[in-house]
Structures are given as C-alpha cells and as structure tokens.
Amino acid sequence: MFFDLNIKGSGLENNMELAIQASSYGWEHINFSYNQNEFKEALKLRDELKDGLEGIIDFDYTLEIKSTNINEIRNHANNFRNRASCISVVGGDLKVNRAVLENMKIDVLSRPYLNRYDSGLNHVLAKEAVRNNVAVELCFKDVLRTYLSPRAKVISNFRDIYALHRKFDFPLVLSSRAESVFDIRTTHDFVEVFKQTGLDDDEITKSFETSENILEFNRNREDLILKGVRRVTDEA
Numbered sequence: 001m002f003f004d005l006n007i008k009g010s011g012l013e014n015n016m017e018l019a020i021q022a023s024s025y026g027w028e029h030i031n032f033s034y035n036q037n038e039f040k041e042a043l044k045l046r047d048e049l050k051d052g053l054e055g056i057i058d059f060d061y062t063l064e065i066k067s068t069n070i071n072e073i074r075n076h077a078n079n080f081r082n083r084a085s086c087i088s089v090v091g092g093d094l095k096v097n098r099a100v101l102e103n104m105k106i107d108v109l110s111r112p113y114l115n116r117y118d119s120g121l122n123h124v125l126a127k128e129a130v131r132n133n134v135a136v137e138l139c140f141k142d143v144l145r146t147y148l149s150p151r152a153k154v155i156s157n158f159r160d161i162y163a164l165h166r167k168f169d170f171p172l173v174l175s176s177r178a179e180s181v182f183d184i185r186t187t188h189d190f191v192e193v194f195k196q197t198g199l200d201d202d203e204i205t206k207s208f209e210t211s212e213n214i215l216e217f218n219r220n221r222e223d224l225i226l227k228g229v230r231r232v233t234d235e236a
Contacts, residue, residue, distance in 0.1 A: 002187045003211035005031040005062050005086050006110065006139065006175035009038075012045050016052050017181060023057040026187035029215075031086055033062040033177075036076045043083065060085040060215065064110065070099045077105045085218050088137065091120055101128040107214050108173055110137040113157035120157075121164055129170035135210055136161060136170060139177040140190060143197070159198045173214075174207045 007018055009032030022030050034042040042061060053059060063084040065076050073096065077087055086107050089100045092114030100109040109129070112120030121129075121136065129136060138161065142154045165172050174194055178184045185193075191204050199207075 001028045001208060001212060002026055003029045003208050003215075004175050004178075005108070005173060005211050005214070006033045006064070006088065006137065006177045007031065007184075008177060008179040009034045009042055009061070010179075012048055012052075014180075015045070015049055018178065018184065019049075019053050019057050019059060021181040021184050022178075025184055027057065027184075029058040029060075029212075031060050031062040031215075033064040033088065035064050035066050036080070039063050039080060039084070062086040062088055062108075065089045068093050068096055070095065073099060073106075074103065077103065081105055082222070085215050090114065092116055094120065097121065097125060098128070101125050101134050102132060103134070104132045106134055107218070108135045108137045110175075111139055111142065112136060113154070113161070116157070117153070118157065119160040119164075121161055123164070123168075126164040126168040126170055130168050133171065135173045135214065136165070137173040137175055138194075139175055140185070140193065141177040141179075141183055143193060144183065144185075155197050162198050162203075165203075171210045171213075172203070172207050173211050174204065175211075 004022065004027055007022065007030045009015055015032055019030060032042065049059065061084055063080045065073050067073050073089055080087065088108035088110045089096065089106055091097045091100065091109050091112035097109060097112045097120050100106050138158055143151060146154055176184060176190065194204055
C-alpha cells in the first residue's frame with residue numbers, strides 16, 4: 001500500500017481537494033500534518049472530513065512539532081501522544097535531531113538535513129534511531145522545490161542517509177509534504193524520483209511498510225506493556 005504521513009493540512013475544503021487528488025494518483029492512505037499550534041483545531045474537522053472522504057481514501061493526522069526547545073518538544077509529545085496517529089519533529093538542529101532520536105514517544109524525525117550542509121545524521125544518531133525505533137523522514141518536496149546546486153545538495157544528503165540506513169537499518173519514511181494539488185505526484189512518479197536519488201524498489205516498499213507500521217503501532221499503543229509485548233483481553 002502507498003502511505004504518505006506528511007501532507008500539509010489546512011482547512012476542510014483544501015484537505016478534501018488534496019485527498020481526492022492523492023487518491024486519483026494511487027495513494028491509499030494520507031496523514032494531514034499540523035504543527036502544535038494548529039493540531040487541536042484540526043481535530044475538529046475530523047468528522048466532516050471522514051464523511052466527505054468515505055470510500056475514497058483513508059486518512060489520519062500527524063502532529064508535526066516545530067521547535068528548537070527540547071523541553072517544549074518533549075512536553076508536546078507527551079501531551080498529544082494519545083491523540084495523534086503519528087508524532088513527527090522537524091529536524092535540522094543537531095541537538096533536536098539527537099533529542100528526537102532518543103525519545104521513544106516520538107515516531108519520526110523529519111528532515112534532519114533541513115538548512116544544513118550535511119545530512120544531520122551520523123553513526124551515533126543512527127544507532128539511537130534503531131534503539132528507540134524512531135523513523136527518519138525524507139520529503140519529496142525538498143527535491144521538487146529546489147534546483148541546481150541546492151537540489152544536488154539535498155540529493156547528496158539523501159544518499160548519506162541511505163548509506164547509514166543500509167548499515168544500521170533504522171526505520172526510513174518517504175513522504176511528499178505536499179501543500180497543494182500541484183505538489184502531489186502519482187505513486188509511480190514518486191517512486192521513480194526516489195529511485196533516481198539512490199533507493200531501490202525493495203527499500204522504497206519497506207519505507208511504505210514502515211509508515212503503515214507506525215500507524216498500526218500507535219493504534220495499539222495503550223495495550224503495549226513493553227516494546228514487543230502487548231496486552232491481550234480475554235473476551236471469552
């Protein structure tokens with residue numbers, strides 16, 4: 001299945017338009033992402049959006065935290081953990097990258113390379129991502145909206161992350177971060193672009209499986225006692 005955990009959410013009408021376009025392009029599930037100041041209001045649109053998209057595409061919400069304050073990030077993750085199907089933090093700042101990858105309550109470190117000359121990851125951080133099962137997110141929009149040397153730098157950072165991913169096998173997520181219908185591409189085009197940056201078919205398929213696993217894990221999070229141990233209710 002094709003999952004996109006990061007389509008930029010806004011109002012009801014725009015969300016409907018984005019979701020319908022995504023469905024027509026082959027996407028089967030999308031998450032609308034909102035920052036910590038928008039998330040509560042966005043939840044109020046859930047029922048109307050569900051009615052409008054029933055039978056068209058599955059959707060949910062990602063909390064995308066934007067902050068360089070570690071305590072603020074931690075507090076938002078704790079406060080919204082039970083209301084968000086995915087919690088992501090925008091990276092780029094090294095201390096943020098580290099704090100996120102050390103926090104099991106956060107699902108995704110998004111764009112660790114943002115506004116950097118390097119990828120924002122190293123061997124130590126890659127091991128933390130594995131230890132805490134925090135995925136690293138690469139965004140299609142960062143390729144789509146850049147040109148010449150800035151695009152070359154983004155792709156170079158992607159390839160550095162691929163090398164670490166292959167060595168340490170931390171979870172990898174690919175998303176569009178689309179803000180309008182003009183940012184959305186067919187699943188075929190999406191896959192082909194990431195193949196051109198250096199991923200193979202199996203790695204791309206695994207990234208979609210990782211997105212699905214994040215959603216499934218969080219649906220059952222309340223029943224998890226320890227990592228890998230789930231509470232089962234005997235209904236007999």
